[in-house]
Amino acid sequence: MKIGLYFGTFNPIHVGHLTIANHLAEHSALDQVWFVVTPLSPFKKKSSLLDNHQRLEMVYRATKDYNKLRPSDIEFSLPEPNYTIDTLTYLLEKFSEHEFALIMGEDNLKSFHKWKNYEVILDNHDIYVYPRISEGNIETRFDGHPKIHHVDAPIMEISSTFIRKSIKAGKNIRPLLPEHVWEYVDEMNFYK
Template identity: 75%
Template sequence: MKIGLFFGSFNPIHIGHLVIANHMAEYSDLDQVWFVVTPHSPFKTKSSLLDNYQRLEMVYRATQDYTKIKPCDIEFNLTQPNYTINTLVHLQEKYPQYKFALIMGEDNLKSFHKWKNYALILENHGIYVYPRVSEHPDSYRDETQFDKHKKIHHVNAPIMELSSTFIRNAIKEGKNVQPMLPQHVWEYLDEMNFYK
């Protein structure tokens, strides 16, 4: 079985994440997509992050109706900050029967050469890339050195211009964000008064 790993803080998870994950599960050779909830990315500050388990709970609620999409908390017990290479090693040890691949946006592919042990990741795992809008539409396509790599698969997923930051700010301003979130997630956020 081939599993696509979609890493993120999911603070909160929104319909954009689900649309991309579902597209990967339905329109690529991935059998499942796992949302890997990141406790703390080396590239992000922790300030506005909800608790790990609250974010995992949102991912659980968002994915409970999808058979091919699952939450994953593997990074909760790994040394921080988490590096993707370490997570992949742990997952491969824990689930030797699965093949793991990464899912990332074109913008991340552009900086992939800065990742810890990126060459080792590419050697052992496929990468499934979804399109992102940029100020210069061709900039990612031109600049990435990995475009022709046999392990990199560009998947023509819908372009989702929705961000968790936008949603958090909208909630803070008292705006209605219900259409941007899976229903179960919206109910949980509302009930817990998150981001207000």
């Protein structure tokens, strides 16, 4: 089985994440997409993150009605700081029957050459890149690379940061969250 790994803090997971993941599960060579909930990104302040298990619960609630989408807490047990190459190595050992690919936005492809062991990742894993509206030049460093697949997924410009700020400001953002996630966020008074 070919599994796409969609990494993120998912703080909270929103309809943009779901739309992209479902598009890839339905319209690419991927059989499933796993939402890998990241415990702590080196680029984000920990204070703004909900607890790991609360974010995992949101991903579980968002994906439970989709048989090709799954939540994953695989990084919760890995030592920090954790790098994508370490997660991939661990997954290959644990699930040797599967083939793993990465899912990333075009904006992340621009800095991919700075990732730890990015050449090893490229040698061993496909990368599915979805479009983003971004400033600056399109990344051309990897043009024509046989492992990089640009996917014509819908462009989703919804951010978890915008959702958190809007909730704090008392705005109704319900259409931006999957229904089960909205119910959980509302019930738990998250981001207020």
